[in-house]
Amino acid sequence: MNLAVELTGAVVERSGQRVVHDVDLTVAPGSWFGLIGANGSGKTSLLRALAGRLPLAGGSCRIGGEELVGDRAARALRFGFSPPADKLPDALRGRDVLELIGGSIDNVCSRLGKLHEALGLAPLLDRWIGDCSAGMRQRIAIAAAFAGGHTFVILDEPFNWLDPVATFDLRDVLRDRVDGGLTLITALHDLRTLASACDAGLMLADGEVALALDEDALRIAAENPQAFERQTIDRLRSESIAGN
Amino acid sequence: MGRLFLQDRLIASNTIRGTFAGWHDWAIATVMLLAALAAAHAWFADRSWMVAAWTALAAGMVIGFGAGRLVGARLAFHVVNGLLAADALSPHASRRYGMAWHGVGLALLAVATLIVRPSLLVVSVASYLAGVLIAGLTGGVRMPKRIAGTTRPGWTLRAWSHRPIAGVVAGTVLLLLLLLPARTLGTNALMAVVGISTMLLALTLTVVDDTIVRFMAIAGRGSRRIVVHHGRGIAAFLAVSVPGCWIMVGPVAAGIAAAVCVAMLLLLTLRVLAYCLHTRRIADFLVSMLAGLLMLVAYSTPIVLPVFALAMFWQLQRRGRTKTWLLA
Numbered sequence: 001m002n003l004a005v006e007l008t009g010a011v012v013e014r015s016g017q018r019v020v021h022d023v024d025l026t027v028a029p030g031s032w033f034g035l036i037g038a039n040g041s042g043k044t045s046l047l048r049a050l051a052g053r054l055p056l057a058g059g060s061c062r063i064g065g066e067e068l069v070g071d072r073a074a075r076a077l078r079f080g081f082s083p084p085a086d087k088l089p090d091a092l093r094g095r096d097v098l099e100l101i102g103g104s105i106d107n108v109c110s111r112l113g114k115l116h117e118a119l120g121l122a123p124l125l126d127r128w129i130g131d132c133s134a135g136m137r138q139r140i141a142i143a144a145a146f147a148g149g150h151t152f153v154i155l156d157e158p159f160n161w162l163d164p165v166a167t168f169d170l171r172d173v174l175r176d177r178v179d180g181g182l183t184l185i186t187a188l189h190d191l192r193t194l195a196s197a198c199d200a201g202l203m204l205a206d207g208e209v210a211l212a213l214d215e216d217a218l219r220i221a222a223e224n225p226q227a228f229e230r231q232t233i234d235r236l237r238s239e240s241i242a243g244n
Numbered sequence: 245m246g247r248l249f250l251q252d253r254l255i256a257s258n259t260i261r262g263t264f265a266g267w268h269d270w271a272i273a274t275v276m277l278l279a280a281l282a283a284a285h286a287w288f289a290d291r292s293w294m295v296a297a298w299t300a301l302a303a304g305m306v307i308g309f310g311a312g313r314l315v316g317a318r319l320a321f322h323v324v325n326g327l328l329a330a331d332a333l334s335p336h337a338s339r340r341y342g343m344a345w346h347g348v349g350l351a352l353l354a355v356a357t358l359i360v361r362p363s364l365l366v367v368s369v370a371s372y373l374a375g376v377l378i379a380g381l382t383g384g385v386r387m388p389k390r391i392a393g394t395t396r397p398g399w400t401l402r403a404w405s406h407r408p409i410a411g412v413v414a415g416t417v418l419l420l421l422l423l424l425p426a427r428t429l430g431t432n433a434l435m436a437v438v439g440i441s442t443m444l445l446a447l448t449l450t451v452v453d454d455t456i457v458r459f460m461a462i463a464g465r466g467s468r469r470i471v472v473h474h475g476r477g478i479a480a481f482l483a484v485s486v487p488g489c490w491i492m493v494g495p496v497a498a499g500i501a502a503a504v505c506v507a508m509l510l511l512l513t514l515r516v517l518a519y520c521l522h523t524r525r526i527a528d529f530l531v532s533m534l535a536g537l538l539m540l541v542a543y544s545t546p547i548v549l550p551v552f553a554l555a556m557f558w559q560l561q562r563r564g565r566t567k568t569w570l571l572a
Contacts (some may be wrong), residue, residue: 052333053324072323073333087325090523091258092251100251101327134462144327 308375411480
């Protein structure tokens, strides 16, 4: 099978320190891949490196079958990526952000489809980002990842700051889009979303793979999400203790 | 024109429009700009061409170096946290971005040079380009990066400097410093020592971190509480140093210490209010402009100063109120 993303022995360094060690990861096309782990376990660094925002210090990175470990610009072109919501420029409106990435707002809105409504974007388009709350910024940042019409999208903890209604609607729309062919990679802290919405996943601990979750494991998890949550929390806790 | 430049141009123009919202803001900025250009014109006109050329060379290089570093830092931001990382990673697009901003920088410098002393145009333009080149060549040279997880002594000291105990310690240091020269120096020299020492110690107590101010604002702290949080150290310093100077040196020294402390407290308040509203760079620019204006008023019509300063602080505080509670 031609994989959408194939990382082998991936290494990421930040400030001269190795924060991701020899991570192997495969993502099938048209699937939702969830990355979980404790704070500081390397999730964000790995996702940023995958999207070209950070260099990969070692290993192999094949995207759509093409080796791109040394080509950050090509990786950045391949992925739609949600920028950190707190780094969005205060002096732009929601509309400006989306138009800079995706051209005219009509084109962007047609690419967003149901996401436009799920994220409640209409009132945010003419609002200054400096006047937006954290949740509003997060909605714009998520829309930014889809504004360019990419079929590979990376979202770093997309449900942070969102209210329960927006979380529910966004999860549904993302799942719909994945079913329609989108390849989605997200960092998550919500284990129930991982169990119920993702097709595969990975747990990182101290920058290393602690647990790989394939489709079968997540199907079992979805049948009993409470038990899955308990087991995963125990696992995260033990990894955290081992790390200390 | 590339998307990166379009984005930053839009941010810059929106920021300028937001900063200078009313006609009075534009009037203040215009007066300050004209005053600065007139002062520079007068200074350069009084100097020989050689002295003026060396000054223009130094200024052009510093401006070019600063601009080069700024463009480099901005590109690095676009790569890691920006909306258009692919453009920033493309050598062609990033080169065009740099050229566009340096074109703007060169044009502004050329206009300023033509106003100040037209015969220096070649020197200022060439030195700007040399500064940009040096910035590009030294762009890879960085201070050693801190390793994640290690302690940050600078941050710890900064947090400590806002506590009342820091002000008490600084006040004690000032009084100890005055013990020795009080016996050996003349009155004028002693007053200079009082002023300079108070200023240096007050500076260490009034460091303001813009990110902390903004976080406190969005977490619901009003500007008064943020100022109090940052001003406890300098207030304690004032309480210790003024009576101490009075007893040890006399009322004039106490007056100098009090004036310096109050001025630094006002500057701190101005910075806190500006950081609630704007990013660090814009806020610092605004603060330097407002501080210059306060000095101008203090020099020309001191009787108006309290009313003018109060109006300025009230206006900033009123605008800052809209920035609280944005966390949800």
